[in-house]
Amino acid sequence: MDNDISNKQTISLIARRAPYGSDGARQTLDIAFAAAVFEKSLNYIFIGDGVFQLVAGQSPKVISSKPLGAALETLELYGISEVFVHRDSLLSRGLTESQLVCRAFLIEDCALKQLIAESTYVINL
Amino acid sequence: MNSLHIIAKAPTSASIAELSAIVDEGDVLIFIEDGIYFARTEFSPSSAPRFNHLECYFLEEDLAARGIDILEGMQTVDTRGFVALSARLPRSVSWY
């Protein structure tokens, strides 16, 4: 729709809230899906309590919430493959890569800073 | 290319950990709203050198509103200065 320049824009989403307790996780996911529809280059970064969004085995029906983990499982179907998890956040919460609902790149601080530095926009809700 | 970080909430151990992971050398920080309380915990002479070696600003209106004064050498800007910072840095990262 627009020119080449806009197509080269990269949006980084920082997901740093736990799911269900507040709306931030879902709002970030909805932006990811919208950006994917517009074929934007996207980094989806999970850090802090945001890593809890990726934990497998979520059953939120009983609290009348839509499952976030199940939606995150479908990211790849939407062409969103640049999914990053901050390694220290994961490990400091007693989680391992095998417990996550989707494939993600585990990254350290320096790689994270680099991703941000290469982004056109950063959305951190 | 460096970023402008806009910090709008008082410090917590979680926000300090996340900021430390993401804020890069050469980035610029502006503290607004309850973010100005970072002045008390992260910018005193005894504070750990996490952010106080970076280029940092406190929003004047929010400092005045809360009756918080800052130490000599710490920089303040008004909202127009905030706009100018956002124009100077190529991207912003909001923390709330």
Add this chain to the structure above:
Amino acid sequence: MTSLADTPKAPGALRYTLLINAAPQSSQASKSALRFAESLLQMGHNIERLFFYGDGVLNASSLTVMPQDEINIPAAWHALIEANGLSSVVCVSSAIRRGIVDTAEAQRHELYATSCFTSSEIGGLGQLIEALSNSDRMLSFG
């Protein structure tokens, strides 16, 4: 209210998208965003789009009543948008959940009232992504 952006654009003028993510009654953020937007225009920059998301959609409520000694933030946004001919979009999925509806949404969902200032348009997240394509900067307040 008069337009803040009558002056010719400076050579360094940038296009901004502002994302407003908090309700006017529960956080300082929308007041900060409003002051930022006013300063931005006074300094000769452009606002590509205001995008109200999550609880931020309550900033477009035309049914907000404030005590006389408090600022009515939704009314202030409305005045700013009208005076400067700004593009303002309220996220539809956030809005209908919170009772912010315009005439079209009220008809679609068979509601008896409208609550969205006519200066804002109810639209989708695609309009945020589109605005980013045409902007130089994005700032979010929440």
